Amino acid sequence: MAQRAVPITSRVPAIAAAGLVLLLTLGTLGAVLWRAEWQGGLSPADWAAIRFTVWQALLSAAISVVLAIPIARALARRQFRGRQFLITLLGAPFLLPVIVAVLGLLAVFGRGGILNSGLEAIGLPTVSIFGLQGVVLAHVFFNLPLAIRFILQGWLAIPSERFRLAATLNAPIGRLLEWPMLRTVVPSTFLVIFLICLTSFAVALTMGGGPRATTVELAIYQALRFDFDLGRAALLAVIQFGLCVGAALLAWRLTGENLSGAGLDRVVQRWDTPKPWIDFLWIAAAALFLLIPLAMIILRGLPGMFDMPESILAAAMRSVLVAVGSSLLCTAMAFALALKGGIAVSVVGVLPLAASGLVVGTGAFLIVFPFARPSDVALLVTMLVNATLALPFALRAIAPAIAAIQQDFGRLGTSLGMGGWSWVRLVVFPRARRPLGFAAGLAAALSMGDLGVITLFAGQSEETLPLAMYRLMGAYRMEAAASAALLLLVLSFALFWLCDKWGRSDADI
Numbered sequence: 001m002a003q004r005a006v007p008i009t010s011r012v013p014a015i016a017a018a019g020l021v022l023l024l025t026l027g028t029l030g031a032v033l034w035r036a037e038w039q040g041g042l043s044p045a046d047w048a049a050i051r052f053t054v055w056q057a058l059l060s061a062a063i064s065v066v067l068a069i070p071i072a073r074a075l076a077r078r079q080f081r082g083r084q085f086l087i088t089l090l091g092a093p094f095l096l097p098v099i100v101a102v103l104g105l106l107a108v109f110g111r112g113g114i115l116n117s118g119l120e121a122i123g124l125p126t127v128s129i130f131g132l133q134g135v136v137l138a139h140v141f142f143n144l145p146l147a148i149r150f151i152l153q154g155w156l157a158i159p160s161e162r163f164r165l166a167a168t169l170n171a172p173i174g175r176l177l178e179w180p181m182l183r184t185v186v187p188s189t190f191l192v193i194f195l196i197c198l199t200s201f202a203v204a205l206t207m208g209g210g211p212r213a214t215t216v217e218l219a220i221y222q223a224l225r226f227d228f229d230l231g232r233a234a235l236l237a238v239i240q241f242g243l244c245v246g247a248a249l250l251a252w253r254l255t256g257e258n259l260s261g262a263g264l265d266r267v268v269q270r271w272d273t274p275k276p277w278i279d280f281l282w283i284a285a286a287a288l289f290l291l292i293p294l295a296m297i298i299l300r301g302l303p304g305m306f307d308m309p310e311s312i313l314a315a316a317m318r319s320v321l322v323a324v325g326s327s328l329l330c331t332a333m334a335f336a337l338a339l340k341g342g343i344a345v346s347v348v349g350v351l352p353l354a355a356s357g358l359v360v361g362t363g364a365f366l367i368v369f370p371f372a373r374p375s376d377v378a379l380l381v382t383m384l385v386n387a388t389l390a391l392p393f394a395l396r397a398i399a400p401a402i403a404a405i406q407q408d409f410g411r412l413g414t415s416l417g418m419g420g421w422s423w424v425r426l427v428v429f430p431r432a433r434r435p436l437g438f439a440a441g442l443a444a445a446l447s448m449g450d451l452g453v454i455t456l457f458a459g460q461s462e463e464t465l466p467l468a469m470y471r472l473m474g475a476y477r478m479e480a481a482a483s484a485a486l487l488l489l490v491l492s493f494a495l496f497w498l499c500d501k502w503g504r505s506d507a508d509i
Contacts, residue, residue: 014340017333018348024388025351028363029241035366036238037231046232048212049219050239056132056215057197060139061190067140068147068189069182071286074279075148076155086287087152090145095442096294097449097492098142098202099466100485103473104293105129105138105207107300107482114296134207135215139200143193145290150192154185195247198240199356202451206470216240217358224456230366237362245354301486304479312484315468316491319448322383322464323495327444330387334394334439338402339428349395352388360385361453378457382464386447393446394439401435402428437503441496448492465491 042050075087108114109129116126129137155178204215214222216236223233337345352360364381368374374381405428429436451466458467465488472481 011340013332013336014345017336018345020333020384021348021351021388021391024360024364024384025355028360028367029238029355031363031366032234032237032241032359035230035234037235042235042239045214046219046236046239049214049216049236050243052132052213053198053215053217053240053243056135056139057194059132060136060143060197061194063136064140064143064147064193065151065186065190067144067286068151069186071144071282072148072151072155073178074282075152078276078279078283080280086283087149089287089290090148095445095449095492095496096142097451097466097485097488098138098200099206099451099469099473100297100449100489100492101141101293102138102203102206103469103478103481103485104297105134105141107296108293109134109137112478114292130207131213135203135213138203138207139193139197141289141293142200142203143196144286146196147189147193148286150189151182151185154181191247191250195244195353198243198247199358201356201358201455202466202470205451205455206473216243217356220358220362221455224362224365230369233362234366237359240356241354241359244356244359248350248354297482297485297489300479300482301484301489304483305486308480308483308487312465312468312480312487315463315465316487318379318462319465319488320491320495322379322386323444323448325383326386326390326447327440327495327499329383330390330394330443331398331436331440333387333391334398335402335432335436337391337395338399339424341399341403341406345395345399349392349399353392355389357385357389357450357452358456360388361456364453365456374457375459375462378454378459378462379464381457382450382454383447385453386450387443390443390446394443397435397439397442398432401432405431434503437499437501440503441499444495444499445492448495449488 075083106113106129109127110116111126111128119126128134199217201215201217201221204213204218205221208214208218216239220233220236220240223229223236334349337349361381364385365374368377368381409427449466450464451470454462454464454467455470458464463471465484469481469484469488472478472484
């Protein structure tokens, strides 16, 4: 007779995965702490970078959330053709490589973009988006869709019976239903976006405007690549880690529970929706803000798509190899940790959220530098760090599915004497294939567009496609950069689609 609820599986893969995560988070943090120059303190420029980092993250998060509220409300109240496609499209910026989105924003708002061309045509002064305004604009572009999705889920979680009862009683829906939901959802959404903006290195690198628009991560990069001041870079990395930990703890603490109650899953009908043109105006503005930069990338990149230099193609090949390796490693670690389960696994799974990519990269640089040239291990370190940083998202996709499998089939598997590899191969893997494919695609797309760790390690012969594209932009070769951006966009979404399709094909076998 079965005595255990869950078949026994080996703990070795989970221990190995946890060990690698701890090495690349706490281990690199230890290297940073060891090399930090505490006695010198922080210079006025360092304090300015800290203030700018916090200020731009606060502004970006606040604007994203404030704009997301009316857009999410409009999507929750209105039904129209293409609504589901538009909601799905709101997830695209999360997979979009940062450097690609930046180029799209420059095509619209940059010096030679659509906006400034129109202002010149009517005799008005042009605007510059470099500096604080550019960093905030790029962050809003990335995080507005995320805020919309979070807040929209809060609206959709309110049972239709609550709206029906409020309409029957002629009660104020905004004060009784919507405002309590927003008080629950908005604080955690704000802090999650604030954390993302704290660690957005590529945006500050491309949209920053000199010393007055330097983030902590950009200061770390400059200390390592230009000044080669390891002590100062390490000290700044400690500051950055502290900022991220504080934001992560606040986000976890303020994550609220759904207080709207249960319902019968009926379709929500609203009787409080006057002036529909206002809702559609918000929806149209959001769609244009997201789609025009993407359209400009395609239009400007197509002419040179099939006439790119060999260096770009070689960089693309390196990016694909790194992305595939990172995806396989990340998915394997997430799968092993999800099989083990428990509180310890949950803690290990969220550690990468507190450690930004550049902090981990700085620690890895300090560890590698005494023994080898950083450029010799650039692609390997980039693959390891990208896999680790994508782990929380992959684990979030895989762990619930495996927990459900263990609960539904664990006792039956034990009674049949199934355990170890046979349990994983015959029961868990086929039923977890769909989230495994999604997690693999997500990790591959995130790694494909990464412009963080590779900037610390790579030379000319180790550059990936995002780094090659950034260097083209720095040399004002915008046509070639646009073609590289389109190639990067196609490869990122192709990798995600292939992995996700693999997970969805015959997932029930």
